[in-house]
Every structure is written in structure tokens, then in C-alpha cells.
Amino acid sequence: MKKNDSGPNAVGHNSVISAVTTAIFDMFSNKGQLDALGDHERIEGKTCFITGANTGLGKSIAVDLAKRGGRIIMACRSGIPEAGEDVKRLSGNTNVEMIQVDLSDLNSVNALCDTLQNRGISIDIAVMNAGLMPLNSRRSDQGYELMFAVHFLANRLIMDRFIHDGIMQPCSNNTTQKDTPRIIFVSSEAHQSSDAINFDQFGAYVEYGLKEGLKHYGTSKLHLSTFAQELSRKLNPGYDSNSNAPVDFAIHSLCPGPIASNIARESPRFLKPILTPIMKLFFNSPDKAAEPVVLLACSEKMGYRTGVYLHMMREKNASAHATDPQQGALLWESSQRLIADFLSPTETTKPQSATTSTATPA
Numbered sequence: 001m002k003k004n005d006s007g008p009n010a011v012g013h014n015s016v017i018s019a020v021t022t023a024i025f026d027m028f029s030n031k032g033q034l035d036a037l038g039d040h041e042r043i044e045g046k047t048c049f050i051t052g053a054n055t056g057l058g059k060s061i062a063v064d065l066a067k068r069g070g071r072i073i074m075a076c077r078s079g080i081p082e083a084g085e086d087v088k089r090l091s092g093n094t095n096v097e098m099i100q101v102d103l104s105d106l107n108s109v110n111a112l113c114d115t116l117q118n119r120g121i122s123i124d125i126a127v128m129n130a131g132l133m134p135l136n137s138r139r140s141d142q143g144y145e146l147m148f149a150v151h152f153l154a155n156r157l158i159m160d161r162f163i164h165d166g167i168m169q170p171c172s173n174n175t176t177q178k179d180t181p182r183i184i185f186v187s188s189e190a191h192q193s194s195d196a197i198n199f200d201q202f203g204a205y206v207e208y209g210l211k212e213g214l215k216h217y218g219t220s221k222l223h224l225s226t227f228a229q230e231l232s233r234k235l236n237p238g239y240d241s242n243s244n245a246p247v248d249f250a251i252h253s254l255c256p257g258p259i260a261s262n263i264a265r266e267s268p269r270f271l272k273p274i275l276t277p278i279m280k281l282f283f284n285s286p287d288k289a290a291e292p293v294v295l296l297a298c299s300e301k302m303g304y305r306t307g308v309y310l311h312m313m314r315e316k317n318a319s320a321h322a323t324d325p326q327q328g329a330l331l332w333e334s335s336q337r338l339i340a341d342f343l344s345p346t347e348t349t350k351p352q353s354a355t356t357s358t359a360t361p362a
């Protein structure tokens, strides 16, 4: 299948250097830029759930949504309670809490969903932001490759639980499109350069070192971007982008562009003298990078649509692989087996462990 070449500066990088230069080039181009959401756009009464909100992009998103009057739930592995206190102080909104979760452990993901369900929390805006770039391959608690587990599988389980357990409810129960429940996936342009998902080896653990890290990062983000498109189709059957008919869930994804954050925390010492000044000089601050997320999460217009993909403040097509309905259906079926053991008994298919997850999808 052809790699996506739509959009002003499509990314086809296979190395850190070309990824960084392309991202910087994209950052300084004004072509097709959307306007950031004005401060007057408020979200009082809405509950916002943000993963990886203790630092970087996630924390800036939490502060912005808190400033707009939302109730904020920060789902984090670390930084409890300090990061939540920071968000309160920076936003002037005290309606902020943190819930502990390790997204690399599906049991921890389930415990988080149980907490939300038992407390009767209803979420209006979910921002699935947490991410990482490990130096080399590592296993998650269930034996999957870490980025596959955090970028994709955790989100797959969370969304299944949120929808089945009624933690998120379709728009038909609401009043206006401004109130459409939003699900925003923080992906990356790196998904555009990934080869198609290998469903014969779905979820199988792969060993890699520093050189192949970016490739596997892109692949894990392709899983996420494909999931975003498939979830959008599944939850909005019959959606027509040419009509103004209401959508049940507005499900969007984006690449926030290069951010001066903690994402490269595992980079080797010899790269830090190169990376640190580049990040400081050229990368966006987390606050700036939060703008497209907030636009997708809060603007009225984005509540009429679903399946939108932004690269920073510019609308693009997600990759041809990510938008292919057949790939989406395969991803859905294949991953259903991996999360089945973590769902209530009413859900059927049997799970598989990472070491044996090479089955052909049903």
C-alpha cells in the first residue's frame, strides 16, 4: 500500500535526523494553519480525563482545560500529588484530581476503569496522551513490547471499558454538538512512515536497539492512529462527513509536532548535546503544542465531525494504512483477543499472551 503523501510536508523519515528536520520544517510553515481556540471558549460542567498529565504535553493540556473551567482527572503513573497541585495553581481551578495508573500493565488499566466506574464518574473529554520512547525494547507486565502496550493496547482496553461501562455516553444523551463527547488520541507523524501492521505477528514481542527505536515508535503510533479511525467508524456508523448530522462521539487524533518535553529522557548521553539545544531552540513548548489538542477537544466545529487528524494546527490525512477500514477491522479483531481476559465475562473471545500472539485474525 502507498504511504501517505498528502499534506504540505508529508513525513517519510527513517532516521531521527530526518524526522527532526522534517518536523521543524512543518513547524515553521503557515500553510493551512487553523486558529487556536480563544480563551473565551469554556467547558464548565465537563469532566476531562487526561493520561500522562503529570508532565510535558499532558500537563499543559490539563492546565488549559482547567483554565476553561473543566473538572480535571489526571491519570498518571508518577507526580502524585505534586503535578495536580501545580495544575491547580497554574489554572486557578481546584477541581483537579489525580488517579494512579501504569498503562504498561492491563491490570492497572482495569483498576483505573473500576475506580471511575465505582465512583460513577462520567467523562466528557478523554485525551489519551501518555507516550514514551524507550532506548531499547522492553516488555510490559503482560509481556508485550512497551510502546505497543502503552500507545495502543492500554487505550484499546480503556476505550472498551469506557464505552461498555457507560463511563462515556453518546451524544444523543446530550443537547448540542458543543457537548459531543470527545476522544482525542495523541499520535505522531511518525505513523506515516510505518510499514503496514503485520497481523501474522500481531502483538508479538520484538527485540530492538537504539537504531530501530524510531521505527518501532512509528509502528506503535500506526496502531494508535488506525485504532482512532476504527473507533470513529465503530461508534459513528453511517457518519457522513458532508452532512451536518450529529455524531455520537467526536473521535480525533493528532501529532502535536516536536515538543521540548521529557520524551527523549532515555536518549543516550552522546546524543544529548545534540538533542538538548535543538529541542530548546526549535521545538514547541508543551503549552504551544497543547493548542491542537484543545481545539479538537473543545471547539464546537470539531463536535460535528469525527475522524479528523491534525498535524499541529493543520488538518491532514492520517496515513493510508491508518484510514483503511480493512486494516482497522483487522486491528479491532486481533486486539479483542488480547484484551478479552481483562473484560467482563460477557465479552467473548479468548486472550493470548504476547509470546503466542501470532494468530490470524478471525
Ligand SMILES: NC(=O)c1ccc[n+]([C@@H]2O[C@H](COP(=O)([O-])OP(=O)(O)OC[C@H]3O[C@@H](n4cnc5c(N)ncnc54)[C@H](OP(=O)(O)O)[C@@H]3O)[C@@H](O)[C@H]2O)c1
Binding pocket: 051, 052, 053, 054, 055, 056, 057, 058, 076, 077, 078, 079, 101, 102, 103, 104, 105, 129, 130, 131, 132, 150, 186, 187, 188, 189, 255, 256, 257, 258, 259, 260, 261, 262, 263, 264
Ligand atoms: N515530544 C515530542 O516531540 C512528541 C512528538 C510527537 C508526539 N508526541 C507524543 O506526545 C505525547 C506526550 O509526550 P511528551 O512529549 O509530553 O513526553 P513526556 O514529557 O515524556 O510525557 C509523557 C507522559 O506519558 C507518561 N507515561 C509514559 N509511560 C507511561 C505508563 N506506562 N503509564 C502511565 N503514564 C505513562 C509519562 O509518565 P511518567 O512521567 O511517569 O513517565 C508522562 O506523563 C506522547 O504520546 C508522545 O508520543 C511527542
